[in-house]
Amino acid sequence: MAKRKWTTLTEAELRLMNVLWNKGEATVGEITRALPSKLNLAYNTVLTTMRILERKGYVRHSNSEQGRAFIYRPRVGRAHATRNAVRELLRRFFERSHESLVLNILQDEELDERQRQRIRDLLDRFDREPQ
Amino acid sequence: MAKRKWTTLTEAELRLMNVLWNKGEATVGEITRALPSKLNLAYNTVLTTMRILERKGYVRHSNSEQGRAFIYRPRVGRAHATRNAVRELLRRFFERSHESLVLNILQDEELDERQRQRIRDLLDRFDREPQ
DNA sequence: CTCCAACAACTAAACGATTAATATATGCCC
DNA sequence: GGGCATATATTAATCGTTTAGTTGTTGGAG
Structure with a gap:
């Protein structure tokens, strides 16, 4: 009931989306290796978050031929996500002005x-x- | 370690802060009654969130004379909280530009x-x- | 002085975000 | 085809947020 359709990206989710937006498409392994090494996130950590992003509608994965790993692609563009974030800020603090x-x-x-x-x-x- | 000093306000926290910013100061009971009745939050719910806000440094309470209830006051102004939120958005999506x-x-x-x-x-x- | 209503303290349940360990499947090299 | 490296699936621990129940305290009405 009254479930938000958009669901603003969290910090960890945004990190992964940035990789995906830059690359266009990527496997979980590629994303993991592309992340700043200081984070040192485990493969499974990234995988779990990718599934959450998929549930939220931000990415989709195709059961790719010519390789074992799933290929993830953005389903929502960076501009769209950004606009949602701006609108959220406007709603919260600026009465949409x-x-x-x-x-x-x-x-x-x-x-x-x-x-x-x-x-x-x-x-x-x-x-x-x-x- | 590396604990955020600012900690952006959540949705429920912001609701309470709005009441406090409007009133200048208030007891937990006053805040509870001032909230939109459709929310219908319990006194204890508001109290718990006020304690979180206190831990985060957004409010302080004084063990008021002439009354049993604590009096809560904002420790951070609306403008300040707003600026933090804008900066957070800038950092996340606009590379601070x-x-x-x-x-x-x-x-x-x-x-x-x-x-x-x-x-x-x-x-x-x-x-x-x-x- | 007693008792009720209001208040605060404590506890905790439900939920999502974040992280990761463990288990299972699979492609590929030799 | 056996086994290693890589992937995916399952599970869950930890933490913060949001919500609220239960219990204890206290001030004031009568």
Whole structure:
């Protein structure tokens, strides 16, 4: 009942998705080896998380010919996942107001004058090339 | 080891913090009654979550005089919590680039021309009144 | 002073995320 | 085809979140 359809990616899940988005497709072994070695995750750890991602609809696997291992592919693009995350943030903290979020970003004291200028340029460019 | 200092607010925690931010201070009972009645959370549920929030450093309680119940107060402001959430999103999905996030917001197809204009106005206003 | 209602402390169950050990299957080299 | 390396399946331990029951404490009404 009232189960979220999207289910935002967790930290560990996002790590695996990044590998998959970069590679386009990969086996569990390939993903495991592609992860930062400082994490040192076991093959089975990655496998379990891949199954969770599959249950959540983020990836699918094909019982590949010419090899024993399953091949996993993203079912949701990075842009789509990103947009979901932004929408989630908007819902939680900004009452869905994009403007409030932009204002917050501009007010962040870690944002210096040069970065603000770049954002302004970005807006101008977007004006000139409407989507 | 390597314990997060900030620890982003969860959904249930944020609900309680919103009440506290609005009221300035409150007892557990007051918070419980202030929550949307459709949630119908038990007093003990709220109490437990308040203790977690205290452990995380988001609230503190004072052993109040003139009353039996503890009085809880925010130790972290809404703006601060919001900024942490935005930074977390930036780290996860935008490699800490504010510009990328702004671009993403502008490209969101749910954002119409009027809303874009409002964001532009916001930027202009921010230019005229530098922080 | 007694007792009830409100409160706090403790405990824990249900659940998901994260991690991994163990067990089983299978392709391939020789 | 026997056995090693690699894969997948099963299982579960650990932890945090969310929810709430039970028990003990206390302040105030009468």
